[in-house]
Amino acid sequence: MQDTAMLDAVERYIRGEMLPEEKAFFEHLRETRPEVDQLVVEHTLFLQQLNKYGEVHQLRTQLKDIHLQLTENGQIEPARPTIVVTLWKKYRRVIGVAASIAGITALCISGLISYLSPKVSTAKMVELSRRLDAQENKLNKVVSNQLPQQGQTRPVAPIDFKSGGTGFLIDGKGYLITNAHVVNHATIVDVQNSQGEYKARILHVDPTTDLALLKIEDSSFHAASQLPYGISKGKAKLGEDLFTMGYPRNDIVYSKGYVSARTGFRGDTLAYQITLVAYPGNSGTPVFDKDGEVVGIVNGAAPDAQMAVFAIRSKNIYKVIDDMKADSAFLKTDSDFVRLHVPAVSQLKGQDRIEQQIPKIEDCIFIVKSNQ
Amino acid sequence: MRTETNEQKLLEGLAKNDRKSIETIYRQHYNMVQSLILNNSGYPDDARDIFQEAIIVLYEKVKSGSFELNCQLKTYLYSVCRRLWLKRLSQLQRLSSDVENLEESVPVEEDLELHEQRNLDFMVMEQSLDNLGEPCKSLIRAYYIEKKSMVEIAADFGYTNSDNAKNQKYKCLMRLKKIFSQYKK
Structure with a gap:
């Protein structure tokens, strides 16, 4: 074939295989x-391109071969990091981004919640017990030294009372x-109280219920047959007039x-x-309504407002007593307790506060002094 | 000085596709490249591909006659691999900040541009050959790449004589040229 022969000639010419x-x-023919x-x-x-292709192809094959051989001989690190390490390396940025987004979202949500939720003061209610100061202690010591110490179950040395509050009788027998x-x-x-000090x-x-x-439990204490006030079992009404008598001082x-x-x-x-x-x-002061019924017991004040005082509802007294009466182990320690009678009705209804209610109530209210 | 002459020899060996020289280059520099790739969200297989491509870039460079590396072989290879890997990362769209520069690097953009062109030619030729199908592919390979004689080829491929083989080769070559020029476009 003409073409075949021609191409063959061209190739031989390119390769320089021709005789002079x-x-x-051929060169004449070319011209x-x-x-x-x-x-x-x-x-x-x-042909050049084919050649280059051939060379690079050969090199590639050779490189693959060398790589295998060197790996087998341990001449290059077979470096196979563990899957965890590889995954970590691959995804650490993704993880980082995800974690930050999660963190920011959490912060936003908690921020929103705290922003939208009603503002609640984190401060605690202030309890209204008081610390007894040195002056008062001295006074107490004098008083206790003067008192006859008979049938002593208590050390002779005067006791340092450190805190105090108010208490009130719920039964004339001394409760x-x-x-x-x-x-x-x-x-x-x-x-x-003004009558004396009792153990x-x-x-x-x-x-x-606080x-x-x-x-x-003191021989010098004389039991009263009836208390002038009652302890209310009901609820006080909003706006109802109230009065208290307590011992924030020694008076x-x-x-x-x-x-x-x-x-x-x-x-x-x-x-x-x-x-x-x-x-x-x-703290512990009884809160009376206009009829002289105890409707509550002062136990604290708001930390951030003036004159906002909190009083435990009086019916909780009944609850506490019922709990105690159900406790047979306790009843053995106090034989009088079963006969405890809490008056529910006040004797002071309709009486004049200054002339009758206050003087009658006064004797039933005490300073409570504690050694802690 | 000694390393320079040594490296010179290695490059000359590489140009001649000398296995010993290539092995030496491989042994001396592969681990460095591997740690570069592994430290930058790559796998050992990526390291192998990148390193081998860098060797080809180097091969093309020395083949084109410039044995002169104006820096150490290590630095050159490192720079090429770093650029290649950066490019691969952007293609893979793996989330990655800039690849850490562990070693000093030299600008290699020009060499890589040339390499890309050559690589394209390589791919076109490979695809053309793949498209050619057997026995043409093997025939062309045997004659033009492995440089076997027509007599040998006739024996290998079971042609009755070398003229027959030559005829067959001619047909294959014509077809390859046609396919190649089509791909080129």
Whole structure:
């Protein structure tokens, strides 16, 4: 074939395989016939590319081979990091981004929640027990030194009473109610009013209602047959007039106010909020309505508002007593307790506050002094 | 000085496709490249591909007559691999910040541009050959790449004589040229 022969000639010419005469003839042919010349140029280029392809292809094969061989011989690191490491390396940025997004989202959500939720003061309610100062202690020592110390069960040395509150009788036989936080941790408790100072025993402390029940156990204490006031089992009405008598000082202090909210600190349904003046030492103070019925027991004040005082609802007293009466182990320690009678009705209804109510109530209210 | 002359020899060996020289280059520099790739979200297989491509870039460079590396072989290979890997990363769209520059690097953009052109030619030729089908592919390979004589080829491929083989080869070559020029476009 003509074409086959021609291409063969071109290839031999490119490779320089031609004999001199043949070459001279071919070059002459190239000069005279442009299509031959074009074929030579084109074919040269093509062969070059084919050649390059061949070389690179060979190199690639060789490299793959070398890689295998070197890996087998251990001359290059076979470096196979563990899957965890590889995954970590591959995804650490993704993980980082995801974690930051999660973190930011969490922060935003908690921020939103705290922004949108009603503002609640994180401060605690202020308890109104008081610290007894040195002056008062001295006074107490004098008093206790003067008192005849008969049938002593207590060390002769005068006791340092460190804190105090107020308590009030719920039974003429000497049962008193005060706040749990007034006598909490105390081992020795005394009660005192204008009639004298008496030793008392803690019968029960209920931290849930913040109420404590004490009993005066002192030979010099004369039991009263009937209390002038009653302990209300009902609810006080919003706006109802109230008054308190307590011992923020060593003298009894009278105060007057009204029910300002149906619930106590942070919506506490066991208590009321009342508005009147109260001081440290007023903890345990009974809150009376206009008929002289105890409707509550002062136990604290709002930390950030003036005159916002909280009082435990009086019906909690009944609850505490019922709990104690159900406790047979406790009943063995106090034989009188079964006969405890809490008056529900006040004798002071319709009486004049200054002339009758206050003087009658006064004797039933005591300073409660605790050694802790 | 000694390393320079040594490297010079290695490059000359590479140009001649000398296995010993290539092996030496491989042994001396592969681990460096592998740690570069592994430290930058790559796998050992990626390291192998990148390193071998870099060797080809180097091969093309020395083949085109410039044995002169104006830096150490290590630096050159490192720079090429780093650029190649950066490009691969952007193609893979793996989430990655800039590849850490562990070693000093030299600008190699020009060499890589040339390489890319050549690589394209390589791919076109490979595809053309693949498209050609058997026995043409093997025939062309045997004659033009492995440089076997027509007599040998006739024996290998079972042609009655070398003229027959030559005829067959001619037909194959014409077809390859046609396919090649089509791909080229």
